[in-house]
Amino acid sequence: MTLEELPEGGFTLAQTVDGLMKLPQHLCKQRGICCKVAVFKGLSSHEDLLKQANIVGEEGEMARDFASIFVPHKELDTVKKLAPDFVETVQQIAQKRGENPENVTFYACKNLLPSGRCGVHEDRPTGCRSYPIPHSRSVFHKGCGYEAQAKENWGVIMEILEAVGLADDYR
Ligand code: SF4
Structure with a gap:
């Protein structure tokens, strides 16, 4: 169009x-992978996310929303097994921006059920309802x-x- x-x-x-x-x-396609492997606004470290979440008012709202449901993955290897292409793309973008790709934190949602469905679907946060946002900086999982x-x-x-x-x- x-x-x-x-x-x-x-x-x-x-x-x-x-x-x-x-x-x-x-x-x-309801694969649940975007709830299993996510990044905050593309490229934030967990430290950056917490800093942003502490900003009072609207500016920190999106970070607080994200931090209320997502927990950082402990092992990068686990994330790479789940979504190798996503990890590679995100890390390449970080590198192009002059950031350390190893500093990017990948998250999993604590509400995701073992079945792959959302455990709070009716009450899911605004960020989940509007995801994914059409933007040049949005990174999609393979096959999304x-x-x-x-x-x-x-x-x-x-x-x-x-x-x-x-x-x-x-x-
Ligand atoms: S709250 Fe539900 S839709 Fe949102 S990331 Fe978690 S599992 Fe996915």
């Missing part, structure tokens, strides 16, 4: 972007059902933001 192909209907650009940020739930749609939506969002001169603020 391109900017020209967007449906007409009196939506404001903000509403259109909002709609594009929400991905249809049926795309989820959301990936193609998220990338397509992000392309359209960027076209919109470029048209209104805001693209650089959101890259």
Whole structure:
């Protein structure tokens, strides 16, 4: 879909972007791997996460939300066995940014049931409801059902933001 192909209907650009940020739930393949191996905003160490969670107010909210359900994996080898491609991609990004790839913390959710289902599905946090977010910095697990749609939506969002001169603020 391109900017020209967007449906007409009196939506404001903000509403259109909002709609594009929400991905249809049926795309989820329900493998549970994103709850088993996760990173905070792509590349944070656990220390960074806790620092951010301590920031009072809205700025620290996302980190607090994340820290309330995710616990760090103890062994990187375990994570590599579960999601080798994800670990490699995340570590490569960290390296490109000049960060130590070994400092990236991988987490597992404490609410994930052995069956692979969410133990608090009806009450799951906002972050889980809006996951994954279409963005150039989002990293997807191999075979994630959301990936193609998220990338397509992000392309359209960027076209919109470029048209209104805001693209650089959101890259
Ligand atoms: S709360 Fe549920 S949906 Fe969210 S990460 Fe945990 S298991 Fe997954």
